[in-house]
Amino acid sequence: MRILQDILYKVNILEVRGDTGREVLSLTLDSRKAEVGGCFIAVKGTLSDGHKFIPMALDKGAVVVVCEVMPEEQRPGVTYVQVRDSAAAAGQMAHQFYGEPSAHLTLVGVTGTNGKTTVATLLYKLFTGLGYTCGLLSTVQNEIAGRVVAATHTTPDPIELNALLADMVAAGCTHAFMEVSSHAIHQQRVAGLVFAGGIFTNITHDHLDYHKTFDEYIRVKKSFFDNLPATAFALSNADDKRGTVMLQNTPARKAYYSLRTLAEVKGKILENELTGLVMVVDDIEVHFRLIGEFNAYNLLAVYGAAVALGEDKTTVLQVLSTLTGAEGRFDYIVSPVDRIMGIVDYAHTPDALLNVLSTLQKLRKGGEKIITVVGAGGDRDKTKRPVMAEVACEHSDRVILTADNPRSEDPMDILRDMESGLGSAAKRKYLVVPDRTEAIKTAITLAGKGDIILVAGKGHEKYQEIKGVKHPFDDKAILKELFALLEK
Numbered sequence: 001m002r003i004l005q006d007i008l009y010k011v012n013i014l015e016v017r018g019d020t021g022r023e024v025l026s027l028t029l030d031s032r033k034a035e036v037g038g039c040f041i042a043v044k045g046t047l048s049d050g051h052k053f054i055p056m057a058l059d060k061g062a063v064v065v066v067c068e069v070m071p072e073e074q075r076p077g078v079t080y081v082q083v084r085d086s087a088a089a090a091g092q093m094a095h096q097f098y099g100e101p102s103a104h105l106t107l108v109g110v111t112g113t114n115g116k117t118t119v120a121t122l123l124y125k126l127f128t129g130l131g132y133t134c135g136l137l138s139t140v141q142n143e144i145a146g147r148v149v150a151a152t153h154t155t156p157d158p159i160e161l162n163a164l165l166a167d168m169v170a171a172g173c174t175h176a177f178m179e180v181s182s183h184a185i186h187q188q189r190v191a192g193l194v195f196a197g198g199i200f201t202n203i204t205h206d207h208l209d210y211h212k213t214f215d216e217y218i219r220v221k222k223s224f225f226d227n228l229p230a231t232a233f234a235l236s237n238a239d240d241k242r243g244t245v246m247l248q249n250t251p252a253r254k255a256y257y258s259l260r261t262l263a264e265v266k267g268k269i270l271e272n273e274l275t276g277l278v279m280v281v282d283d284i285e286v287h288f289r290l291i292g293e294f295n296a297y298n299l300l301a302v303y304g305a306a307v308a309l310g311e312d313k314t315t316v317l318q319v320l321s322t323l324t325g326a327e328g329r330f331d332y333i334v335s336p337v338d339r340i341m342g343i344v345d346y347a348h349t350p351d352a353l354l355n356v357l358s359t360l361q362k363l364r365k366g367g368e369k370i371i372t373v374v375g376a377g378g379d380r381d382k383t384k385r386p387v388m389a390e391v392a393c394e395h396s397d398r399v400i401l402t403a404d405n406p407r408s409e410d411p412m413d414i415l416r417d418m419e420s421g422l423g424s425a426a427k428r429k430y431l432v433v434p435d436r437t438e439a440i441k442t443a444i445t446l447a448g449k450g451d452i453i454l455v456a457g458k459g460h461e462k463y464q465e466i467k468g469v470k471h472p473f474d475d476k477a478i479l480k481e482l483f484a485l486l487e488k
């Protein structure tokens with residue numbers, strides 16, 4: 001039983017009209033999901049204002065309304081709570097409603113433009129390998145002690161988030177690892193959570209459709225660290241230009257990881273091959289199965305976090321050395337004929353694409369060609385489209401520009417935006433093949449023995465979203481099917 005005044009315990013309240021001693025059966029931010037006996041929290045969103053939907057929530061049986069602006073007319077029998085910030089209230093109320101689950105877990109949040117999924121997934125695998133029962137909240141999927149729960153967001157809304165954390169506590173989890181997107185920080189989806197640690201991977205040009213300026217994007221990410229408790233650790237990448245700024249005002253225990261400078265967690269790459277990485281970490285030489293310099297950073301972040309949580313260094317490195325990464329992140333298959341290497345990677349930002357391509361360039365031994373299949377998403381930051389095409393052409397031997405998730409946009413418009421970034425030198429390198437399956441097929445036709453095909457942008461996704469409809473689509477499965485045809 002949840003009593004309203006208990007759930008409101010940490011909320012900054014301006015005014016209450018009605019009974020706060022009443023029971024609340026459910027919480028929702030969406031009037032369409034309001035239930036009899038439940039509480040509707042009205043939040044001002046990016047498209048509309050939840051306050052408009054208060055009557056709808058009440059018609060559906062809600063008995064409590066939490067809002068920033070008191071409605072002019074109030075219905076009898078309903079409790080109205082006016083708060084300073086309803087998005088923050090949603091986080092704090094959900095945390096109380098679900099029994100403060102994060103306080104019963106060692107919860108670590110990972111934020112940054114790239115690497116969140118890889119780092120959170122590696123942490124989940126590492127701590128599971130160390131013998132703990134763990135939970136994971138990631139873009140690819142959520143996991144509760146090994147049970148997979150589909151993910152809708154990188155970071156779910158505060159109500160779903162706290163419900164998932166409560167499920168983890170109920171399943172006996174002691175640790176939880178979660179991605180914290182910049183949208184989530186800005187919309188206060190993590191308000192009220194008790195973090196044991198926060199990790200910063202890196203920050204580059206992305207999500208400017210939402211955050212408008214790079215400075216604002218940095219400010220939002222930094223606020224996650226500003227709000228960590230003093231009992232938590234804050235671990236940042238010393239080699240990222242903004243790595244120090246991120247931790248500037250955090251009350252948490254600060255530590256840095258680095259491949260290039262002095263830091264608490266110091267790593268050095270000895271070998272970087274298609275078979276894995278050999279690194280020296282804290283004077284111990286280790287072979288890792290993950291590939292590429294950016295994964296060296298991810299591994300250092302994971303190692304640093306485990307050490308900050310008091311785990312034994314040698315045991316951590318032993319388990320880490322056995323792990324593979326997350327699905328669709330530098331995921332590869334090799335064709336049975338001609339040993340063409342097909343790599344599926346979620347790189348959908350210029351920086352991530354550059355990272356993958358530079359990694360591949362460093363890893364090739366001889367004259368293997370790199371053939372890149374890449375597009376850009378519709379209804380998202382348009383400025384990155386020409387840059388993605390430019391990066392692809394500059395760092396590959398051949399490029400096939402194709403559709404990603406065009407969403408509501410015409411794929412040809414997106415492809416034209418991409419082409420606008422290409423000068424005359426690139427003209428001989430690229431082809432435009434809008435159909436993604438055909439584009440992958442074209443790449444295979446162009447590939448010779450030992451060549452590398454990078455299919456970038458969609459990673460683990462199992463669909464392609466065209467005109468609002470999600471069609472089944474799986475880059476890795478298509479590569480596999482087409483590779484099998486080479487045998488016939």
Ligand SMILES: CC(=O)N[C@H]1[C@@H](OP(=O)(O)OP(=O)(O)OC[C@H]2O[C@@H](n3ccc(=O)[nH]c3=O)[C@H](O)[C@@H]2O)O[C@H](CO)[C@@H](O)[C@@H]1O[C@H](C)C(=O)N[C@@H](C)C(=O)N[C@H](CCC(=O)O)C(=O)O
Pocket residue numbers: 029030031032042043044045046047048049050051053152153154155156157158181182183184187
């Ligand atoms: C732009 C954005 O982030 N939107 C998120 C936001 O919605 P919003 O606040 O803008 O919603 P809105 O449509 O303006 O409505 C305002 C309020 O009215 C309510 N409403 C609306 C209609 C109605 O009939 N009744 C009603 O009560 C809504 O529930 C909402 O509370 O809050 C919702 C609840 O938390 C999210 O589901 C929604 O995610 C949308 C679907 C989305 O696509 N978000 C993406 C961009 C996102 O969050 N991505 C990041 C990862 C980014 C990355 O790293 O790649 C993520 O963490 O997943």
Ligand SMILES: Nc1ncnc2c1ncn2[C@@H]1O[C@H](COP(=O)(O)OP(=O)(O)OP(=O)(O)O)[C@@H](O)[C@H]1O
Pocket residue numbers: 112113114115116117118119139154179201202294295297298328329330345346347348351352353355356459
């Ligand atoms: N530390 C890193 N630095 C730069 N690029 C990285 C790093 N780790 C992974 N990448 C690249 O970025 C892509 C996205 O990686 P990952 O999914 O781990 O990041 P993310 O932050 O979770 O992104 P998203 O929130 O969009 O899922 C990977 O497919 C990989 O190519």
